Amino acid sequence: MSRLEIKDLHVSVETKEGRKQIVKGANLTVESGQTHAIMGPNGSGKSTLAYTLAGHPKYIVDSGQALLDGEDLLKMTVDERAKTGLFLAMQYPVEVSGVSMTNFLRTAKTEIDGEAPAIRTWTKDLNAAMKRLKMDPKFAQRSVNEGFSGGEKKRAEVLQLEILKPKFAILDETDSGLDVDALRIVSEGVNRAKETTGLGILMVTHYTRILKYIKPDIVHVFADGRFVKTGGPDLADELEEAGYDQYLPDGADSE
Numbered sequence: 357m358s359r360l361e362i363k364d365l366h367v368s369v370e371t372k373e374g375r376k377q378i379v380k381g382a383n384l385t386v387e388s389g390q391t392h393a394i395m396g397p398n399g400s401g402k403s404t405l406a407y408t409l410a411g412h413p414k415y416i417v418d419s420g421q422a423l424l425d426g427e428d429l430l431k432m433t434v435d436e437r438a439k440t441g442l443f444l445a446m447q448y449p450v451e452v453s454g455v456s457m458t459n460f461l462r463t464a465k466t467e468i469d470g471e472a473p474a475i476r477t478w479t480k481d482l483n484a485a486m487k488r489l490k491m492d493p494k495f496a497q498r499s500v501n502e503g504f505s506g507g508e509k510k511r512a513e514v515l516q517l518e519i520l521k522p523k524f525a526i527l528d529e530t531d532s533g534l535d536v537d538a539l540r541i542v543s544e545g546v547n548r549a550k551e552t553t554g555l556g557i558l559m560v561t562h563y564t565r566i567l568k569y570i571k572p573d574i575v576h577v578f579a580d581g582r583f584v585k586t587g588g589p590d591l592a593d594e595l596e597e598a599g600y601d602q603y604l605p606d607g608a609d610s611e
């Protein structure tokens with residue numbers, strides 16, 4: 357059993373107009389095997405929270421903590437966070453020219469496990485994982501995300517998840533822009549990781565449709581930099597009905 361804890365986290369970014377606080381006291385605990393859905397208006401700081409946990413250098417931690425099994429993630433390099441068991445599926449996955457998927461995954465796997473995967477099982481495991489995600493085997497030789505469609509990028513993120521076997525995964529709008537078939541395939545991949553490794557999941561989403569495939573245990577509303585409401589799966593349905601307006605500061609409008 358592992359535990360990811362976010363304690364009174366405050367995060368800022370440097371903008372042209374000066375420093376702006378975006379995450380304003382976030383608290384959350386996720387245990388192995390749990391799925392937490394994070395829903396909330398655009399611009400409320402969900403991606404900022406995700407990037408901060410993953411170690412993006414642009415985000416300045418003003419105060420608070422993020423612990424994985426008691427270890428301080430915020431003091432770690434991006435590599436160390438990954439080794440400790442944290443994975444981020446980005447809202448906008450980056451393209452890496454000249455690095456093939458297979459080399460990228462193998463290097464990451466070697467780094468995280470502390471030893472290289474055996475050549476023979478490696479190819480077999482990668483092919484099997486790609487097949488389950490209905491990815492053409494040709495993708496293994498293509499540059500990471502280069503020229504991938506939106507749906508292919510999201511599959512590639514879930515492929516990483518299945519190969520790297522983290523303890524916790526943050527899925528930042530992994531469902532956005534997917535058609536129904538891709539949504540099902542991507543969700544099945546996430547559910548497999550959950551069943552086989554006891555993955556804990558933080559799933560940022562705008563839509564309840566993914567929650568039909570990946571069942572959340574807990575649903576949170578994140579608005580204006582904090583978690584403002586927590587409930588069971590019913591809360592997601594409520595949000596779909598009522599929208600986020602009640603959680604916005606006066607005068608603001610949700611997009």
Ligand code: ADP
Pocket residue numbers: 369370371378397398399400401402403404405414
């Ligand atoms: P969400 O993922 O909930 O839509 P984001 O975390 O992407 O929200 O953004 C939260 C707010 O922080 C937005 O107003 C956004 O413009 C601002 N923001 C995020 N990153 C930066 C940055 N690097 N520079 C300036 N503003 C930023």
Ligand code: MG
Pocket residue numbers: 398399
């Ligand atoms: Mg957004």
Ligand code: MG
Pocket residue numbers: 402403404447528
């Ligand atoms: Mg976002």
